[in-house]
Amino acid sequence: MSSLSPLLDSTTVGVSFVIAVTGLVAISKWKGSQSLPYPPGPPPDPIIGNARAMGSDELERVFAAWGKKYGDVNYVTVVGQPIIVLNSYQAARDLLEKRSGIYSSRPRMVMLSELMGWGDVLSHQRVGPRFRKHRGIIQEQFSAKQISQYMHIQRKEAYATLADLGNTPDDLMKHLKRVLHNGALTAAGTILNVTYGYTVKDCNDPLVTLADECTSATIAGGGPGSLLCDLVPALKYWPTWAPFSGFKKHAVYTRSLVERFFDEPYQWIKTHMVEGTAKQCITVDLMETMRTQSGPYRASETIDTTDVLHIGSVLYAGESTDLSTFLQTSAILKAFVLALLLHPGVFSKVREEIDQKTGKERLVDFDDRDSLPYFECVMKEVIRWGCPIPLGMPHQLTENDTYQGYSMPKDATVMFNAWFVLYPEPEQFMPERFWGKMDTEVARQVNAVFGFGRRVCPGKAFAESNIFLIMSNIIATMDLTKAVDEAGVPITPPVEYTKSFIK
């Protein structure tokens, strides 16, 4: 006993010392963060803060101007709610990636999550056990190993689209949409197949129409009404019969679509499971795990019906509130067509590279990708130039922090300007900027289009392989030329984007 006492004493003293030092460090950090200024930013208006600027429908340009004037990290408020804007890749990596433990929640989105009903899907969940469960399952399903099993579906969908485009080339945009919303091609077709084992028949397919309506209604309500609701959450109780209730009526209408959107594919697959005709897919695996509480997913996860509904829908188009998987890929494919129409020199060069590889005798396949270096530059540049979600999705900081001598307050919304930080002259289409630089930071920065840290897009590898297959095969098999007007003069399409949170 007596020989243990000194040991206990020294242990106690040691532990007390560590606790005291940790406490002092924490207190001084907290005090330090209190006394530090917030990052610089534009002056706020009384009461509403910077709400007028934040209401812009070209927010990425507004942020870019702030970045030039005030530096990489800006601080603004909207009716007292702090917002931190990251205008450089470095700042975004330092905070969203390296400190992702505290920069990975989502801010409260009253309109989208609470009124329209998107709050339970992964892209809108705040950090917590449910977020971790859904994220774990989706990451598992879209890991590099797993997606190799989807290649046959991707091929089938891509080839069907090529056939459509070849048969009626004038309907290119319709095909890209059909392709993307329909099952005839890479994005939607593959996702619906992988998620529900569902094959879309034609453009009027009920699930596709529903996804379309749901996405459009959500985007239409994502403007100023949404902002106002997020700023004054009590507005969610505004009665639909009262004056100025347009936003509320729209939210109620959208919610009815969102509920159908969650439920209809689920009912469809349930019926097919009962009939024994359901194909192997993510939802069948989830339901099997739910039934047996063991199976393809981690045994430690208890899966219930709402998990099945919400995991399926976030993949199908659940993120349509900000970023539908269909719409993003569709936006990138449209940007691809536009870029190559406007830059015929790039088209010829990349066509030559592909022809050399295939000998003009076969289609391009996944394992060609490593030996098409110029194509890879074009693809990266299309993803950068067509960046479908220029401001990513907002994160939320869950603890007080400091960065570069500034105080970063807990609960601040953190936004990242992917459009601006991705290179000088962001509006120029220049695949050469990546030539010989694929293994450098210059090329890696394009990944910012897919977000950061614990929230980074889990579908990135899958989306890129889809984009690769369809783009390379369009180049391999088709000529892209401008349409001509009645006088035979080529029509140059304008570079215009839809003004919404998805381009």
Ligand code: HEM
């Ligand atoms: C070119 C196509 C795509 C782009 C540009 C894109 C981009 C993004 C971005 C910027 C985020 C937010 C990241 C952040 O908060 O930091 C995100 C989240 C997400 N993406 Fe994608 N994405 C694409 C395709 C896909 C596909 C095909 C899937 C499905 C397999 C998918 C599934 C998701 C999910 C589930 C989230 C939410 C993750 C979370 O909140 O934790 N995405 N995506």
